[in-house]
Amino acid sequence: xxxxxxVKKHFNSSKKPNYGELDxxxxxxxxxxxxxxxxPVLPHADILSSVxxxxxxxxxxxxxxxxxxxxxxxxxxxxxxxxxxxxxxSDTSSKEHSGSESPISDEEERLQSKLSDPHDIEAEKFLxxxxxxxxxxxxxxxxxxxLHCEAQSRKSFSCKYCEKEYVSLGALKMxxxxxxxxxxxxxxxxxxxxxxxxxxxxxxxxGEKPFSCPHCNRAFADRSNxxxxxxxxxxxxxxxxxxxxxxFSRMSLLHKHEESGCCLAQSDGRLPLPVxxx
DNA sequence: CTGGGGATGGGGCCC
DNA sequence: GGGGCCCCATCCCCA
Numbered sequence: 001x002x003x004x005x006x007v008k009k010h011f012n013s014s015k016k017p018n019y020g021e022l023d024x025x026x027x028x029x030x031x032x033x034x035x036x037x038x039x040p041v042l043p044h045a046d047i048l049s050s051v052x053x054x055x056x057x058x059x060x061x062x063x064x065x066x067x068x069x070x071x072x073x074x075x076x077x078x079x080x081x082x083x084x085x086x087x088x089x090s091d092t093s094s095k096e097h098s099g100s101e102s103p104i105s106d107e108e109e110r111l112q113s114k115l116s117d118p119h120d121i122e123a124e125k126f127l128x129x130x131x132x133x134x135x136x137x138x139x140x141x142x143x144x145x146x147l148h149c150e151a152q153s154r155k156s157f158s159c160k161y162c163e164k165e166y167v168s169l170g171a172l173k174m175x176x177x178x179x180x181x182x183x184x185x186x187x188x189x190x191x192x193x194x195x196x197x198x199x200x201x202x203x204x205x206x207g208e209k210p211f212s213c214p215h216c217n218r219a220f221a222d223r224s225n226x227x228x229x230x231x232x233x234x235x236x237x238x239x240x241x242x243x244x245x246x247x248f249s250r251m252s253l254l255h256k257h258e259e260s261g262c263c264l265a266q267s268d269g270r271l272p273l274p275v276x277x278x
Numbered sequence: 279c280t281g282g283g284g285a286t287g288g289g290g291c292c293c
Numbered sequence: 294g295g296g297g298c299c300c301c302a303t304c305c306c307c308a
Contacts, residue, residue, distance in 0.1 A: 170294055171289080178288070196297060197286070204285070218283090224300075225284065232282065252303065253281065260279075 126141035127134045135141040157172035158165045161179040166172040181191035183198040187205045192198045200222055203209070209219035211226040215233045220226040231237055231249030239254040240247045248254040 168294095173294085174289080193287080194296085197288095199297095200286075220283085222285070223298090224286095224302090225282095227300085229283075249281075250303095251301085255303095256280075 126136070126138050157167070157169050159172060159175055159179070161176065164175060166175060177193040181193055183192040183195050184190070185192070185198060185201055185205075187202070190201060192201060203221035209221045211221070211223050212219045213226060213229055213233075215230070218229060220229060228250055234249070237247030237249045239249070239251050241254060241257055246257065248257060
């Protein structure tokens with residue numbers, strides 16, 4: 001298992017994916033692993049450790065196989081992609097709000113009981129365009145849309161291997177590559193999620209170092225490592241300790257510095273902002 | 279303990 | 294939509 005594979009920590013990251021948007025809807029997500037049981041599980045190559053992901057299932061040389069229904073978003077999906085579950089029925093949708101302190105649960109229940117009456121023509125006055133659920137009052141429909149239906153319509157595409165969600169199918173496919181690891185090194189068999197990661201890895205075999213330092217004769221196989229190296233030539237390092245103003249070339253060094261006790265007074269867990277020299 | 283190199287990860291952006 | 298690339302982050306190892 002790669003070191004940081006699937007364990008990326010965003011808590012201290014200055015460049016976090018915007019999961020906040022997704023997290024808001026987390027309470028409506030239903031993870032049902034059994035949904036995936038029907039998909040083929042291929043034996044994984046030896047290149048992955050025993051704890052690596054065995055269910056490498058849907059990746060081919062040309063990319064992902066046509067998405068099964070479980071990869072479709074929970075809602076707000078193109079109709080051709082199918083869905084995880086049928087549209088919320090009137091009885092279940094009201095139950096989703098019941099049991100909570102939601103102020104609309106009672107009203108929805110009352111509306112549902114009205115809706116269940118086929119003779120109550122008033123109940124079909126206001127129709128939700130998302131789920132075709134009808135309401136007798138505009139306010140009932142508005143509350144439904146605000147608290148239930150439209151919230152789900154913003155739902156994203158859920159990964160079947162983990163709990164991550166994405167707002168686009170493309171982003172989800174990209175993420176799934178981190179599970180399927182379709183790019184395999186022909187030399188050592190190590191697998192990577194993207195071709196350029198494999199390219200970088202191959203350089204460790206060939207010794208190629210295309211990134212040269214303009215200040216010294218060192219060269220690097222990876223641009224990021226060159227960038228980190230360039231910091232060693234700078235008098236003013238990029239990352240500064242808020243407590244002692246000492247600067248560091250890397251965030252990790254600043255972290256080590258903090259953990260060593262300099263910044264114990266800073267107990268809120270927040271990182272000092274990196275200092276970017278002009 | 280500190281600083282630095284090496285390797286690798288993921289999301290975002292652009293074409 | 295996919296590939297390539299950029300950028301940032303992290304971990305391990307070593308001097």
